[in-house]
Amino acid sequence: MLERQKQDVVEMAQKAAAWGLCKHKAGNSSVRDSETGYVLVTPTTVDKNLLTPRDIVVMDLQANVIEAQSGLRPTSECLMHLEIYKTRPDIFAVSHTHSIYATAFAVLARPIPAVVYECAILNLQEGVIPVAPYGRPGTPDLSNSVIEPIKRADAILMERHGAIAVDKSPYEAVLKAAYIEEMAEIYYHALLINGGRDPGGFAAAELQQWAYPSQIKFKSPA
Template identity: 45%
Template sequence: MLEEKKELLVQIAKEAESTGLCQPGSGNFSIRDVESGYIVVTPSGVGRKFLTPKHILVIDIDGNIIEKNADVKPTSETPMHLTVYKERPDLNGVVHTHSKYATAFAVQNKPIESIVFEAVAYGGRVPVAPYATPCGDLLAQSIIPYIKEHTAILLEKHGVICGGADIQAAFLSANYLEDVAEITFIATVIGGGKLPEPIPQSELDKVGKA
């Protein structure tokens, strides 16, 4: 069931690790199938080196397991993924990473401002959802006030979650967000600790519609 999406999810998960968006064993990924409404999600406790399509589970929007072909459980962050899909019918891919620069901003409870136009990829300024215990409903609930208007959110003292129209868009957002976070850090150091002025949202909107 949904074999092509399982293969794509494995590819994205492995690429996220190889590009440094997450370390082995951290981060998780999912895709919603538009036709069936089912969701394919990465498992808990399987290293990406060993991850194959047989480890990918199929669940429904309530988290019930529809299909599994190995002795695995859905990622412990499944409730957060499901919250994205429930709150945003337009999003069909979710990427949760612990990328270093973006997570550093999350640790400091500092939003990532739109100081370069790459921020168009994820819509602009990235807010921080308040700290909540990982791996459960509290974390899932923490993003609700933000996911309604944002596709990229920092999770305080935790990491990053990005949604997209598909998994490729969500993955691209996570990559651009990490890039902007690193640029922001470097520019702030060069500026003697002063955060660069962000690009107005009106300007980002012009580029986004171009």
């Protein structure tokens, strides 16, 4: 069932691990199938480097397990993934990571401003990577905590927990998770260089103005 989508989830999880966004058994990944509406999610407590498509668990949006070929349970944070898909019907992939710099700001419940223009890809409607309030992992409190911030951005922090990135594409969701970590690291160093004073960031309106240069012209084939 949904073998291509299972492979997408495996590749998301392994890419996050390879890029240093998650270590050991941390973090989780999912995709939503556009036809069935089913969500395919990583299992709990499995080393991402050992994952196979058989290990990926298929669920519906009501948290019913449809298929678990390896007999594994879905990640304990699957309710969070399901809530994100219900809140954002426009997205089809979720990458949850525990990257170091992003998580450090999450511990402080400190939003990350759009310090460089690359933040434009993160759909930051308020010009910052917002923070979801603390919720104990594996509880409805956690899944409910992400509802409001994920409406305002494709990249959010989770207080004292980690980060979440969403996109239509599995690859782009992980890439956005990597951008969160890069923005967090840049922000950290900017604060350090600036004696702890906040460097500020781009306004949301400025981030939304980006467009490919109209001056670039392509010749028609002869």
